[in-house]
Structures are given as C-alpha cells and as structure tokens.
Amino acid sequence: MSVPVSQLAPSPSPSPSPSARPASARRRLAVAAGAALLVLGTGACSALGRSAVGTFSYSTAAERIVKISSPSVKGCHRTAPAGATTVLNNTLVDVRMYRTPDCSGKDPKYIPSRLSDNIAPNTLPWRSYTFVH
Structure with missing residues (x-):
C-alpha cells in the first residue's frame, strides 16, 4: 500500500515576519525592553545620591x-x-x-x-x- 507524501508529514509553515507578529507579542517585547531600560537607568543613577548604604x-x-x-x-x-x-x-x-x-x-x-x-x-x-x- 502506498501513501501519498502529503499525508505523511504536514508541510512546515513559513515563520512569520517580525512585522507580522501579533500585537500581544509586540507588547510583551516592548514591556521587556522598557523593564531592561529601567533597571539600567536605576543602576546608573544610584550613585547620584552618594550614600554609604x-x-x-x-x-x-x-x-x-x-x-x-x-x-x-x-x-x-x-x-x-x-x-x-x-x-x-x-x-x-x-x-x-x-x-x-x-x-x-x-x-x-x-x-x-x-x-x-x-x-x-x-x-x-x-x-x-x-x-x-
């Protein structure tokens, strides 16, 4: 018995382009980037008070x-x-x-x-x- 190749494995779907990402994924990426910038900014400004913790x-x-x-x-x-x-x-x-x-x-x-x-x-x-x- 022979089985057509199309029935053996589904064809891989092409990966979506970055601009085709859903809005929720872009929002999560923006939140992560904002959090990273906040951490970096806080660390850079912490020396401004100059206190011995x-x-x-x-x-x-x-x-x-x-x-x-x-x-x-x-x-x-x-x-x-x-x-x-x-x-x-x-x-x-x-x-x-x-x-x-x-x-x-x-x-x-x-x-x-x-x-x-x-x-x-x-x-x-x-x-x-x-x-x-």
Missing part, C-alpha cells in the same frame, strides 16, 4: 553610641565632641578614621566595609572620618 556607628569615651544610617560619602564628617573609641562600619563602603577634627593628619585608620575597630589604650580618640569611594 548601611549603618555606620561608633561609641564615645563616655560610652554613648552614635548610629548613622546611610551617611553621605561626600566630605569630612566629625564625630561627637568626645571622639570615637570604637567604630562599626556596617556599610558597603570603606572608611578612614582620623584623630583630628578636619580629616587631616598622618596615619588614618582604614576600616573596611562590614568590619569594626577600636582605639589602642592610652591613645587619642578618632575625631573625624571620610568614606573611601
């Missing part, structure tokens, strides 16, 4: 704890007048601690992101800090 905290000689949420990475920041004796850098940015109130002087203490440090006994407290960005 997280919490920077320190304690003073009087055992007062100071917590700062998402501090600015710009400029020099002063500690409380008593100075800082212990620092917890729970931000995503590294910090430098200084013994002077104007972020100057020799040998600043470098404290990486997510780490802490304290002053050595009988030394001056830290009086200011800057973020490394």
Whole structure:
C-alpha cells in the first residue's frame, strides 16, 4: 500500500515576519525592553545620591553610641565632641578614621566595609572620618 507524501508529514509553515507578529507579542517585547531600560537607568543613577548604604556607628569615651544610617560619602564628617573609641562600619563602603577634627593628619585608620575597630589604650580618640569611594 502506498501513501501519498502529503499525508505523511504536514508541510512546515513559513515563520512569520517580525512585522507580522501579533500585537500581544509586540507588547510583551516592548514591556521587556522598557523593564531592561529601567533597571539600567536605576543602576546608573544610584550613585547620584552618594550614600554609604548601611549603618555606620561608633561609641564615645563616655560610652554613648552614635548610629548613622546611610551617611553621605561626600566630605569630612566629625564625630561627637568626645571622639570615637570604637567604630562599626556596617556599610558597603570603606572608611578612614582620623584623630583630628578636619580629616587631616598622618596615619588614618582604614576600616573596611562590614568590619569594626577600636582605639589602642592610652591613645587619642578618632575625631573625624571620610568614606573611601
């Protein structure tokens, strides 16, 4: 028994051209492209605020704890007048601690992101800090 070729397998249909796509497919493509652009735009603009995401905290000689949420990475920041004796850098940015109130002087203490440090006994407290960005 012989069977005609047309009955064995259906002939492949030609793929539609991009302009012949249904409206729902074009809409999904446009939404995906828009979402991708939004993600890229948000990432590019996130540095504009320039804050150290997280919490920077320190304690003073009087055992007062100071917590700062998402501090600015710009400029020099002063500690409380008593100075800082212990620092917890729970931000995503590294910090430098200084013994002077104007972020100057020799040998600043470098404290990486997510780490802490304290002053050595009988030394001056830290009086200011800057973020490394």
